[in-house]
Amino acid sequence: MKLINITTLAAVAALSFTAPSFAEGDAAEGATVFKKCKACHSLEVGKKKIGPSLAGVLGRTAGTSEGYKYSKAMKAYGVVWSEETLAVYLVAPRKVVKGTKMGFPGLKKPEDIANLLAYLKENGGS
Numbered sequence: 001m002k003l004i005n006i007t008t009l010a011a012v013a014a015l016s017f018t019a020p021s022f023a024e025g026d027a028a029e030g031a032t033v034f035k036k037c038k039a040c041h042s043l044e045v046g047k048k049k050i051g052p053s054l055a056g057v058l059g060r061t062a063g064t065s066e067g068y069k070y071s072k073a074m075k076a077y078g079v080v081w082s083e084e085t086l087a088v089y090l091v092a093p094r095k096v097v098k099g100t101k102m103g104f105p106g107l108k109k110p111e112d113i114a115n116l117l118a119y120l121k122e123n124g125g126s
């Protein structure tokens with residue numbers, strides 16, 4: 001039992017220590033990363049594609065962009081999108097939100113996520 005607890009704690013600690021380091025990204029590099037999202041997401045208010053608009057996504061509760069039909073899984077996820085929650089989600093969307101209809105495997109490199117977040121902040125992600 002003890003071993004399991006230690007492993008769990010280590011995993012939680014690793015997560016909470018990596019998230020803040022995502023804060024300093026390069027928006028120009030992030031524009032390149034966003035090309036992977038662009039087929040399905042716009043940064044224009046209310047303009048949905050295959051996925052919801054990401055305008056104002058930071059600070060928004062998951063599954064609440066008006067006029068977009070989300071999966072039950074995303075509506076139930078319920079987190080408020082922040083740099084930390086987006087970083088957790090974008091590593092492995094389909095593992096983090098089981099049943100999401102976002103067909104994207106994830107961003108494996110922490111620097112891609114940091115750069116993407118910098119880009120979103122400068123381009124209407126809020």
Ligand code: HEC
Binds near residue numbers: 036104
């Ligand atoms: C193949 C299409 C596709 C790609 C590529 C894609 N997404 Fe998505 N995304 C979706 C769909 C569809 C949803 C809605 C998921 C649901 O309802 O389960 C979504 C949902 C989201 C959400 C939740 C939005 C909300 O309003 O709660 C975020 C954040 C997001 N995507 C970010 C990204 C980012 C950042 C990228 C690029 C790294 C990306 N997505 C790439 C299709 C895609």
